[in-house]
Amino acid sequence: MINYVSRKRIMFNELERAKCKLPDNVKGYILLRDARLPDKSWDVVQTWTKGAYTFPIISDALRKLERPVVGRPGSHHVVGMTG
Numbered sequence: 047m048i049n050y051v052s053r054k055r056i057m058f059n060e061l062e063r064a065k066c067k068l069p070d071n072v073k074g075y076i077l078l079r080d081a082r083l084p085d086k087s088w089d090v091v092q093t094w095t096k097g098a099y100t101f102p103i104i105s106d107a108l109r110k111l112e113r114p115v116v117g118r119p120g121s122h123h124v125v126g127m128t129g
Contacts, residue, residue: 047112050081051105058101074104087111 054077061068068076078091078099094107 047081047108051077051108054080055105070101071099073101074099077101077104077108081108083111 058068058073078088083091091104091107091111094110095103098104
């Protein structure tokens, strides 16, 4: 998720340089929509954001989905994703 958020941030910066300014809530919704989260992860993000769709809030929530597993260097646990 961290790489995904970074790539989207770069894409939005490119759009702004091309004089295509999107509102912050549109950027946040696009970020969330294109993440292709499973239903459980989507619900977790919705709970954390309390219905707000601004880019900083959504990007923080998506980054929180991917967190390190305690005691295992280099391992990550993705909240709500199975497989």
